[in-house]
Amino acid sequence: MEFKTLANIELDELLEVFNLSFSDYIVPFHLTKEILAAKIIAEKLDMNISVGAFEEGKLVSFILQSEKLENGQKIIYNGGTGVVPGSRGKGLVRKMYDFIIPSLKERGADVLLLEVIEGNAAAIRAYENLGFTIIRKLLCFRGNINSGVESSTVTIKSLEDFQWDNLRSFWDIEPSWQGSEYVLNPMPENYQALGAYSDENLVGYIIYNPGARRVLQIAVDKAYRKQGIGSGLFTAIADGQPVAINNVDDVSKETDVFLDKKIGLQNWLSQFEMTRSI
Structure with a gap:
């Protein structure tokens, strides 16, 4: 398994893995290439600080990220985490964070930020095990x-x-x-x-x-x-x-x-x- 940023990822490859990762999600959804491109632009996602896990050269997991400076803190936002069904149970989310956090520290990052669906107990536990804490509840x-x-x-x-x-x-x-x-x-x-x-x-x-x-x-x-x-x-x-x-x-x-x-x-x-x- 190789870990690297998504700086050179093709949008078509990211789209395929994104949709496969969310095909059996608690709220399944499917993006078109245009919608994914719009999401990347709208949320100011930066592929240079986003990370992927590659198995035999093929993307199987990702964390899409953006950064902003607010109140003197550099905040890194997780705009989407996905793991294809066949690569789950391998601790890839932890390994991707382990890979990218040193680079984020070099950029002066202070805080990681993400959102997780209230009913997704497994994901909440996983993020808590990574050191995340809940700060507020958001209604859609x-x-x-x-x-x-x-x-x-x-x-x-x-x-x-x-x-x-x-x-x-x-x-x-x-x-x-x-x-x-x-x-x-x-x-x-x-x-x-x-x-x-x-x-x-x-x-x-x-x-x-x-x-x-x-x-x-x-x-x-x-x-x-x-x-x-x-x-x-x-x-x-x-x-x-x-x-x-x-x-x-x-x-x-x-x-x-x-x-x-x-x-x-x-x-x-x-x-x-x-x-x-x-």
Whole structure:
């Protein structure tokens, strides 16, 4: 078994192993080449710090990773771990981390970060055995936006100027990696960003990926809540098709109730965010 970075991996080979690894997953899914390429770009995954296990020259396992500097810490995010069925039970995830962590330390990395499905007890135990600890629970929602949700008196229009300090002041909870400022700055061209304005003052906003049908961020100024602004922002992206919003910190019960009762989305899956210092 050989371990090396994925710097020279072909996308087609990674796609084949990715889909085989997740074919019998607790939530099975299948990516196209275009969707995998979009994921790599959207999550700023870096093949130079991603790692693979190769058996007789063929990729059989991988960890896709990205890095960001936040609050003085360099964080390494695990954007996906996969092992093909025939290579499981060999401790490959531990061995891949053992291989890549020295390189990450040389880059000044401080923390490893990942997400794992709440019901995947085996994976949770495996990561705990690697030194990871659960730091928060994240809720995933999906469904059709309620028709006729209340509108408000604000004007909703394209959001062009991203004053992140101002946007952060609207937050009750910190977004997960996929919806973080690091990933969204600069804003991907194919994303839709709408702002809610009261007398030209921004009082709420939504960031939406139409291709994935996923809301990355939604927030309303605390002084303007309970006025239908959040509902109006969801209505503005509604087209009759289901949407999703992933990894909402469950500490915000207000957000949970809003998405469920007001917007009509269901909490269909929950994950744990886990970290480990290195």
